[in-house]
Amino acid sequence: MKMDGKTVLVTGSTDGVGRYVAAKLASAGAKVLIHGRDRARAKTLTDEIRGQGHGEPIFYQADLSSLAGARQLAEAVLAEHKRLDVFISNAGIGSRTQGSERRTSADGHELRFAVNYLSGFLLAHLLLALLRASAPSRIVNVASLGQHPLDFDDVMLTKGYSGTRAYAQSKLAQIMFTIDLARELEGSGVTVNALHPATYMNTTMVREGGITPISTVEQGGDAILHLAAGDDVAANSGLFFNGMQPSQANPQAYDETARKRLRALSLELTGLPA
Ligand SMILES: NC(=O)c1ccc[n+]([C@@H]2O[C@H](COP(=O)([O-])OP(=O)(O)OC[C@H]3O[C@@H](n4cnc5c(N)ncnc54)[C@H](OP(=O)(O)O)[C@@H]3O)[C@@H](O)[C@H]2O)c1
Numbered sequence: 001m002k003m004d005g006k007t008v009l010v011t012g013s014t015d016g017v018g019r020y021v022a023a024k025l026a027s028a029g030a031k032v033l034i035h036g037r038d039r040a041r042a043k044t045l046t047d048e049i050r051g052q053g054h055g056e057p058i059f060y061q062a063d064l065s066s067l068a069g070a071r072q073l074a075e076a077v078l079a080e081h082k083r084l085d086v087f088i089s090n091a092g093i094g095s096r097t098q099g100s101e102r103r104t105s106a107d108g109h110e111l112r113f114a115v116n117y118l119s120g121f122l123l124a125h126l127l128l129a130l131l132r133a134s135a136p137s138r139i140v141n142v143a144s145l146g147q148h149p150l151d152f153d154d155v156m157l158t159k160g161y162s163g164t165r166a167y168a169q170s171k172l173a174q175i176m177f178t179i180d181l182a183r184e185l186e187g188s189g190v191t192v193n194a195l196h197p198a199t200y201m202n203t204t205m206v207r208e209g210g211i212t213p214i215s216t217v218e219q220g221g222d223a224i225l226h227l228a229a230g231d232d233v234a235a236n237s238g239l240f241f242n243g244m245q246p247s248q249a250n251p252q253a254y255d256e257t258a259r260k261r262l263r264a265l266s267l268e269l270t271g272l273p274a
Contacts, residue, residue, distance in 0.1 A: 001229045004029035007083050007134075008228070011064065011073075011123070012091025014041040016203035017142070020221035021088060025228070026054040033077060035060045035091065064091050064119035066106030067270055074126035083134040086228050087127055089120035089174070090142040093167075094205035100163030109269060110156040112163070116170035121177055122270045128190070135189025136234070139181070140227045145196040145242060147172035147250040152261050173262060175240050175249045180259045182238025191237035197223045198243060219243070 003025055013022035014036025026032045026049045034057050036042055042059040049057045058080070062073035077084065093115050105114035124139055131137045148168035157166055178194040185192060197220030200206050202213035223243045227233055240249040252258050267274050 001085075001136075001138075001231065001234065002029075003229055005031075006085040007031045007033065007081055008086040008088065009033040009035065009060075009077060009084060009127070010088040010090055011035045011120070014038050014045065016205060017197055017201055017217050017220045017224065018088070018090040019045055020217045021090070021224050021228070022057070023049060023054075024221065024225055025086075026057055027052065028229070029055070030085075031055060032057045033060060033081070034058065035062060035073060037061060037063050065111060065115050067114075067119065067122055068106070070119040070122045071126065074123055077127065078130060081130070084127060084130045084137065085134050086138045086140065087124065087131060088140045088142065088224060088228055089123065090140075090224070091119070092116045092142070092170075092205070094209050095146075095163040095167035096209040097205060098208075102157065102161040102166070104156075107269070110166060112166040112170045113155065113157075113173065116167070117173040117177070118266060118269060120174060121266045122272065124177075124181065124192075125270075125272055131190050132188055137190050138228060139178075139190065139192040140224060141174045141178050141192065141194040142197060142224060143174040143178075143194040143240070144168070144171040145199065147175065147253075149250060149252040150176075150258065150262065152258075152265075155265065172250050172252060173266075175253045176259045176262050177266070178240070179238045179253055180263055185237065191234070193227050193233065193236055193239045193241060194249075195223055195227055195241040196243065196247075197221070 010022045012018040013034045063069040103111040146168040198215035200214045201220045
């Protein structure tokens with residue numbers, strides 16, 4: 001896909017792999033909508049992009065630990081842009097971000113589930129009409145190889161909490177949503193895929209977790225760019241990629257009943273119409 005004249009939203013692009021992806025897309029000619037919470041970090045990136053003569057990126061500040069934050073971001077994008085060619089749902093927190101204990105979002109949902117999955121679910125739905133109107137267009141959900149099946153009796157993990165499990169169930173939820181949404185979007189010209197970008201990239205999330213990085217941001221970023229703009233994946237939808245290759249996710253992703261339950265729960269929690 002030629003990025004010249006395309007509009008791309010990258011959530012969580014003030015840092016880490018999202019920052020790399022946003023800068024690359026801007027250098028390829030895209031109008032990049034940068035998102036994060038931190039205005040100072042965003043300014044460094046927008047200055048860098050402008051300084052290199054790569055267009056006029058626009059920063060949107062929104063905290064995705066509240067559904068109101070996700071709604072506010074979608075409303076701003078819808079109000080200011082006539083098209084959206086690619087939506088990269090990348091913002092996330094790790095298994096040990098600000099400690100590995102259980103915390104809740106502004107809406108009372110388990111925090112990793114809320115930030116990593118539920119806000120992206122809501123954003124994708126709110127942006128869907130614009131993505132459909134801009135077809136051919138793409139959604140890329142940045143998930144992970146770290147996946148844990150959801151226990152539908154305790155999705156908010158009120159018992160026996162572990163940050164690792166919470167992170168992994170939020171990442172599997174993103175993949176389940178990807179498969180489900182791809183079915184809904186069949187024939188629309190909007191594709192949706194998920195991926196594990198790379199293992200333990202050198203990012204804030206990994207360093208904060210006390211983990212020694214084993215991949216570069218460039219490796220993971222190039223895998224995201226492949227799904228966002230690669231011609232060879234233009235017709236692919238509903239797939240999970242490990243880096244550049246189509247791969248298998250946790251078996252729960254292919255369980256239609258589980259996906260239906262997750263969809264019903266997500267619609268209920270976000271207040272979207274069924
Ligand atoms: N690093 C890895 O090895 C790895 C492996 C597999 C998958 N992933 C996935 O890749 C994605 C990016 O991770 P990363 O490693 O690049 O992490 P990172 O360097 O920690 O960056 C995370 C980004 O998400 C944003 N963010 C975090 N919490 C937010 C919130 N409540 N509201 C709005 N924005 C928020 C941050 O914005 P602020 O500037 O506001 O903090 C930042 O821009 C994540 O979805 C992660 O699960 C990473």
